[in-house]
Amino acid sequence: MTIKPYTPYYYRPFTLEPLGCDAVTLGHNFKHYLSYHLGRFHGCAPNYIYEALAYTVRDRLMVDWRNTWNTQLEQGTRRGHYMSLEFLIGRAMGNHLLNMGIKTAADQAMLDYSHKLEEVIEEEPDAGLGNGGLGRLAACFMDSCASLRLPVMGYGIRYEYGMFRQYIENGYQKEAADHWLQNGNPWEIERIEYAQHIQFGGHTEHYIDNNGRARARWVGTEDILAIPFDMPVSGYRNQTVNTLRLWKAAATEEFNLDEFNAGSYTEAVQAKNQAEHISMVLYPNDSSENGKELRLRQQYFLASASLKDAIRIWVKHGEFDYQRFAAENVFQMNDTHPTIAVAELMRILLDDNGVEWDEAWAITSQCMAYTNHTLLPEALEKWPVSLFERLLPRLLEIIYEINAHFLRVVSMKWPGDTDRQRRMSIIEEGPVRHVRMAWLAIVGSFSVNGVAALHSQLLRDGLFHDFYQLWPEKFNNKTNGVTPRRWVAHANPGMTALISEHIGDEWIADLSLIERLKSMVPMENKVFHANWHAVKMANKQRLAALVKSDCHVDFDPAALFDVQVKRIHEYKRQLLNVLHVVHLYLRIKHGHLDNWVNRCVLIGGKAAPGYYMAKSIIKLINSVADVVNNDPDVNGRLKLAFLPNYRVSAMEIIAPATDLSEQISTAGKEASGTGNMKFMMNGALTIGTYDGANIEIMDAVGAENFFLFGLRAEQVEVLRHDYRPWQYVEQDQDLREVIDLIRCGHFNPSEPGIFDSILDGMLSPSDPWMTLADFRGYVEAQQAVSTAWQDTEKWTQMSIMNTACSGFFSTDRTMMEYNRDIWKLTQAESA
Numbered sequence: 001m002t003i004k005p006y007t008p009y010y011y012r013p014f015t016l017e018p019l020g021c022d023a024v025t026l027g028h029n030f031k032h033y034l035s036y037h038l039g040r041f042h043g044c045a046p047n048y049i050y051e052a053l054a055y056t057v058r059d060r061l062m063v064d065w066r067n068t069w070n071t072q073l074e075q076g077t078r079r080g081h082y083m084s085l086e087f088l089i090g091r092a093m094g095n096h097l098l099n100m101g102i103k104t105a106a107d108q109a110m111l112d113y114s115h116k117l118e119e120v121i122e123e124e125p126d127a128g129l130g131n132g133g134l135g136r137l138a139a140c141f142m143d144s145c146a147s148l149r150l151p152v153m154g155y156g157i158r159y160e161y162g163m164f165r166q167y168i169e170n171g172y173q174k175e176a177a178d179h180w181l182q183n184g185n186p187w188e189i190e191r192i193e194y195a196q197h198i199q200f201g202g203h204t205e206h207y208i209d210n211n212g213r214a215r216a217r218w219v220g221t222e223d224i225l226a227i228p229f230d231m232p233v234s235g236y237r238n239q240t241v242n243t244l245r246l247w248k249a250a251a252t253e254e255f256n257l258d259e260f261n262a263g264s265y266t267e268a269v270q271a272k273n274q275a276e277h278i279s280m281v282l283y284p285n286d287s288s289e290n291g292k293e294l295r296l297r298q299q300y301f302l303a304s305a306s307l308k309d310a311i312r313i314w315v316k317h318g319e320f321d322y323q324r325f326a327a328e329n330v331f332q333m334n335d336t337h338p339t340i341a342v343a344e345l346m347r348i349l350l351d352d353n354g355v356e357w358d359e360a361w362a363i364t365s366q367c368m369a370y371t372n373h374t375l376l377p378e379a380l381e382k383w384p385v386s387l388f389e390r391l392l393p394r395l396l397e398i399i400y401e402i403n404a405h406f407l408r409v410v411s412m413k414w415p416g417d418t419d420r421q422r423r424m425s426i427i428e429e430g431p432v433r434h435v436r437m438a439w440l441a442i443v444g445s446f447s448v449n450g451v452a453a454l455h456s457q458l459l460r461d462g463l464f465h466d467f468y469q470l471w472p473e474k475f476n477n478k479t480n481g482v483t484p485r486r487w488v489a490h491a492n493p494g495m496t497a498l499i500s501e502h503i504g505d506e507w508i509a510d511l512s513l514i515e516r517l518k519s520m521v522p523m524e525n526k527v528f529h530a531n532w533h534a535v536k537m538a539n540k541q542r543l544a545a546l547v548k549s550d551c552h553v554d555f556d557p558a559a560l561f562d563v564q565v566k567r568i569h570e571y572k573r574q575l576l577n578v579l580h581v582v583h584l585y586l587r588i589k590h591g592h593l594d595n596w597v598n599r600c601v602l603i604g605g606k607a608a609p610g611y612y613m614a615k616s617i618i619k620l621i622n623s624v625a626d627v628v629n630n631d632p633d634v635n636g637r638l639k640l641a642f643l644p645n646y647r648v649s650a651m652e653i654i655a656p657a658t659d660l661s662e663q664i665s666t667a668g669k670e671a672s673g674t675g676n677m678k679f680m681m682n683g684a685l686t687i688g689t690y691d692g693a694n695i696e697i698m699d700a701v702g703a704e705n706f707f708l709f710g711l712r713a714e715q716v717e718v719l720r721h722d723y724r725p726w727q728y729v730e731q732d733q734d735l736r737e738v739i740d741l742i743r744c745g746h747f748n749p750s751e752p753g754i755f756d757s758i759l760d761g762m763l764s765p766s767d768p769w770m771t772l773a774d775f776r777g778y779v780e781a782q783q784a785v786s787t788a789w790q791d792t793e794k795w796t797q798m799s800i801m802n803t804a805c806s807g808f809f810s811t812d813r814t815m816m817e818y819n820r821d822i823w824k825l826t827q828a829e830s831a
């Protein structure tokens with residue numbers, strides 16, 4: 001398909017007048033969209049009310065969106081590109097209303113038409129284009145870049161189906177398709193005129209060009225069209241609107257029937273279907289690689305489309321001198337998922353533009369930067385060479401050549417060290433040869449960062465040690481964060497108002513100012529403390545209502561809300577949490593009630609559909625919950641609920657209502673965590689291991705305001721050589737009773753044996769997660785929690801202290817560090 005730009009023969013510029021943002025104008029505009037655009041009227045289905053309001057709000061982003069775009073396009077402006085296979089955005093409406101400062105007006109406008117804004121907001125489906133922390137991080141980064149006026153564009157895939165919807169049947173996870181685009185997406189703008197052709201398959205040809213130089217071309221390919229859809233990313237009250245550009249796959253020759261005889265008509269249409277598969281569905285694996293051909297297609301589709309788009313924009317607004325490309329462009333790769341971009345940029349420079357190898361490599365390796373997100377070996381991406389050969393033959397040739405050049409560097413530095421060459425080679429040798437994507441990312445990037453201090457150190461000392469020895473200057477740390485706009489100002493309006501009343505509201509745009517709240521910690525601030533407590537109670541009521549409707553369990557807001565929500569994974573150790581709940585249950589049954597504190601334990605999270613162990617853990621949680629919640633002896637002292645379909649919009653209700661945040665991963669396994677930061681900002685206390693960003697959270701808030709327990713990363717590694725889990729069981733009567741109660745089928749009388757593999761795993765000397773080793777320390781830390789909880793005044797002080805010390809964990813700080821050390825972009829002037 002060729003799309004000709006429309007060029008009028010004369011051009012009369014016009015100005016755009018900003019639209020009114022008062023309640024009356026918003027109301028009129030809303031009515032206009034509902035009736036004249038959507039053709040719906042009073043009494044229509046509520047999703048149309050949302051849609052009409054979304055168009056009304058989007059109109060008011062347009063002028064700033066255009067102005068931001070034009071400003072960032074000025075020649076010579078250095079631009080950043082954040083490439084990610086995942087953007088876990090959630091809902092947009094409330095966020096834009098907050099950022100634009102028109103929430104009160106929108107509230108009134110809706111009331112004028114007899115709608116409640118909160119109910120309208122609930123109609124928006126979550127944009128669930130990510131699995132968990134990695135995808136949510138990308139979304140928080142976009143928010144902060146816009147709020148800091150950084151010229152950064154997000155590039156991702158517009159999955160037709162996002163993260164699956166989870167529901168529970170007989171205690172087991174079931175998956176349903178998430179057709180989030182079913183009713184359309186009022187926030188996006190399709191820009192077909194910027195579609196790109198993406199090549200797959202075919203073969204390569206080598207030839208001598210007119211200048212006598214050896215060149216290659218990639219021919220006989222099956223091309224697919226990448227169509228961009230733009231989503232506005234508003235900054236916080238700063239007239240900045242950045243762009244998240246998501247690619248949709250489509251067939252190139254939709255109905256080019258010339259090439260087919262009449263009988264092939266349906267095959268021609270089928271080709272269209274095949275092409276669209278690429279952007280059909282998000283792979284629902286968190287922290288584990290997938291290995292599927294379609295996934296590699298998605299990765300190349302994103303990398304190629306985004307690079308071609310960035311180059312198109314740069315050529316249009318630059319001076320077309322490739323020597324300046326790296327000075328004016330930087331690409332941040334969110335994990336290895338988009339790493340094929342290294343080879344693709346080389347291909348574009350070499351084949352499409354005739355740049356020489358050394359110059360192309362200098363350009364590429366000076367504009368790519370890589371963020372690692374995991375230490376788990378099973379999460380490191382490797383693609384079979386044979387798959388590359390078939391799907392991306394020209395890219396494989398380039399990777400071979402990159403590797404040849406690289407291995408020469410290695411052998412210069414360590415002559416004769418063939419073992420090191422084998423370890424560092426981008427191609428893993430063996431019965432099946434693989435391309436190691438993390439190695440390609442490191443070799444092709446000028447910056448390699450981890451996402452918390454411990455994680456970055458473990459990368460340097462362990463996984464990436466060879467590369468660190470070769471290029472120490474590439475390695476750096478960028479501790480994650482979360483945006484305080486969505487996670488405090490939007491999610492917790494009660495606390496936001498209370499804080500702003502005392503320290504002003506500048507903290508929303510600059511979270512370092514939240515430390516002013518420390519002045520409210522001392523005892524004499526009685527009224528403030530009472531209000532803090534009251535806000536938390538109201539938030540807990542809101543969560544209790546959600547738990548009631550979705551889990552049919554009664555949570556008493558007076559009890560301690562003990563919460564663990566995150567993807568279900570063995571390394572995150574939801575199992576340890578369950579062991580503790582069973583232990584508490586046994587204490588009730590034995591009448592050991594001294595120092596008792598009533599607890600409501602909430603666990604939520606999705607398991608990858610093919611992850612058997614994670615799914616068993618969900619079944620165990622639900623089975624224990626059934627017994628605990630229905631045993632009359634328990635009598636409200638303990639509740640356990642599994643919240644189905646954990647997602648961004650659920651977290652907006654959960655984090656503000658949480659008293660105790662569970663961050664209990666096996667030390668050395670959680671790269672950073674960001675859930676921990678959302679909870680801290682909202683005044684929860686943390687019980688956690690010395691892992692990921694927990695360490696930095698504890699440093700910030702002080703050990704006296706944090707419940708630390710468990711082995712440290714280096715102890716885990718030492719113990720691994722001689723791990724004897726049964727010894728913990730023998731030496732600990734409480735643990736023995738917990739294991740025995742699960743083993744005897746107390747929680748699964750009608751499905752005997754279903755938890756045996758869980759128990760066998762924990763009792764195995766090769767259990768990588770060492771759950772039993774941390775049981776006693778965890779129980780003791782939980783006892784310290786109970787003791788602290790009984791002193792309400794003290795708890796409130798610790799809660800305020802957590803919020804007051806959370807300033808470092810804003811993604812504004814994270815983005816400033818990326819920009820200072822890696823991107824070096826110029827922040828636009830404030831308007």
Ligand SMILES: *Cc1c(COP(=O)(O)O)cnc(C)c1O
Nearest residue numbers: 132133566647648651673674675
């Ligand atoms: C923050 C968040 C995560 C990440 O949680 P961790 O505890 O850091 O693993 C995952 N999913 C959703 C929906 C989130 O909001």
